[in-house]
Amino acid sequence: MSLVLYNTLKRAKEPFVPRDPKHVGMYVCGPTVYDFAHIGNARPVIVFDVLYRLLKRRYPNVIYVRNITDVDDKINAAAKANNEPIAALTARTAQAFHADIGELNALPPDVEPRATEHIGEMIAMIRILIERGHAYEAQGHVLFSVASDADYGKLSNRSRDEMIAGARVEIAPYKKDPADFVLWKPSAPDLPGWESPWGRGRPGWHIECSAMSKKHLGQTIDIHGGGVDLVFPHHENEVAQSECAHGAPFARYWVHNGFLSVNGEKMSKSLGNFITIRDALKLAPGLAPGEVIRVFMLGTHYRQPIDWTEDALKQARSSLDRFYTALRNAADVPAVAGAVDPEVDAALDDDLNTPLALQALHRLAGDLNKATNVSDCARLKASLLASGDLLGILKQDVEAWFKGRIVAAVGTASGTSTVKGVGALAVGAATISGSGAVFMEEGEIERLIDARNAARQRKDFAEADRIRAVLAEQGIVLEDKAGTTTWRRAG
């Protein structure tokens, strides 16, 4: 059992060999807290959560660091637009982020550093870069000198000249070279700022990750993750800053998740297809869509693009229905300590092949359905649960899954509200609002089932079928087996 990861730095899969197997460190770029996180943000959260779970299974001490960027021009702009203090905006948004990804069953990272709490470390790093001739001050700005770093471009595989040729580089008068990027910049009195050797200012975007990963994981980290769009410039610049400041390799394995599109289009506010995690979770609150979203994400390999569509979500839910059905049918089998299925381990070891792992889960579910003796059932059930746990799924109560829990809406800044009813699993901003159906109360369902069974006893099948139809209209599906009737809410 050995983990293989695709390393962006090498553009190839390679065996993961930690520097120190007793202390494995992973740094993942977290959110900039200026607005609700969107479903694109959910992808790295879920992908690296699975990697974290896998690493914890393989190594005794894993430190997972995911930062919160709470100083940024977008934050300043959003606060101004909302007429809201910056600290209130970032606190509110960070809290919403935690609530949202909690619904996705993502484990919290071990450390969640905030940029504003590491200004001192950033300033210290910038000073070292200046001392070593890799950065210079100009008109209150401090810029990183790309020309001073012979290795610049090794992560994103592009040369400085190619960047300039792109001609979209910001040419500022204080730059010695158009490719240079900002480490520190002056801040207006009404904007967040900190005293520094270069006057009152605030950090550039890239320096925070360099400073925070150094502080919490050391100069050289095992794994650095994020979305592919961050490869350039963000991660390239992190490499440049950290390696020039420390003279040591920065990250040994770079892991990048692919992009998410919505109905085949790039998600953007201008296209009107911008979906927040929060809105996605409201699509079908009674059916725990956090887990549906999770299976949807894991159904595609993390480096492949993934397309958010209604059909894809329905298929994810169908997969979960199958898993939970197998578990429901084995409900009376005692739970035993379970072993993760070897195929699941092997699939995840191969660069996090979650679709293949899901296939193994389907096989387990099928085997469980077919198992005839109690010991096989117990073993397969336990294996299915343990394997699911490694993927962060199948943690719910089986009956709750089928009967539809009444969930509290994900907390908003003003509190929480109770949401009842299962809307269609609608997708897209235009259809999110329509979840107005009201649940039939469970007591009423049970009463009708009793009435139907009484009818069946006296062979009044017309009445029995009438009641079945009444319930079907409410989205309730009945299943008669072994003398008892169970029910579930249909999708």
Next chain:
RNA sequence: GGCCCGGUGGCAGAGUGGCCAUGCAGCGGACUGCAAAUCCGCGUACGUCGGUUCGAUUCCGGCCCGGGCCUCCA
């Protein structure tokens, strides 16, 4: 223009130099008072043109198409 990914059956989506993906949907059967669930069976899939090979969807090259990045971005 530069760099990087992809194109697999109705849909989604793994994978492999010669034999099975898997799920959903569909069809047939078993089971059921009827259903549902489950089980069994069923589908001449690998963009295109060449090359290597005994044999390629899988390796190599050209082409076509799609996507991402090129200092806002997970």
